Amino acid sequence: MRKLKLQVQMSLDGFVAGPNGEGDWIFAGGPPDATALQKVIDLADSCDIILMGRGMSEEFITYWENVVDNQPDSPQLALAKRMVDMHKIIFSHTQTTIEGRNAEMENGDLATAVNALKNKPGKDLMVYGGANFVSSLISANLIDEYYIYVNPVALGSGLPIFKEKKILKLESSTAFSHGKVLNKYVLI
16 A cells, blocks of 8 residues: 655744745755755655645646756756656645646545545655645544654744644654754654
């Protein structure tokens, strides 16, 4: 059975975005760390489908397609190609179409759709966000592995992904030169 992996950037105080969805703090720690970027690429390579909520899908698709199409010298190009080429399933209760390469909409029941995907052959599944979508997956106990990049910044307020108590087991922790720490957790 495939696993559903969550990869997310989080502040020291547990927020994945500012109060209005801001993510500018993610890059506040200085230049990107090549080792951290390679870890993101390795995680992407372990998956063949990206799941995301409608709220972040347009920005996500537009950003990565722009890097591939217009930024041939970007240090993110290798990751961008993976993000564009990977099959993306966007979950929404209302929207039925989506613009973007290798993207499709899913309007069915979240747990039923995710469990059906987990039972199909293939690589693992990855979810990057948004906050409400990830919260729904966490509440339904659908995430198997949590890859949380803890950033050296406290926001004071913002959007959390945990809405109720979850007891997780830390499997590994890696510190990077830009001050971020990647913690891998599994649900107990």
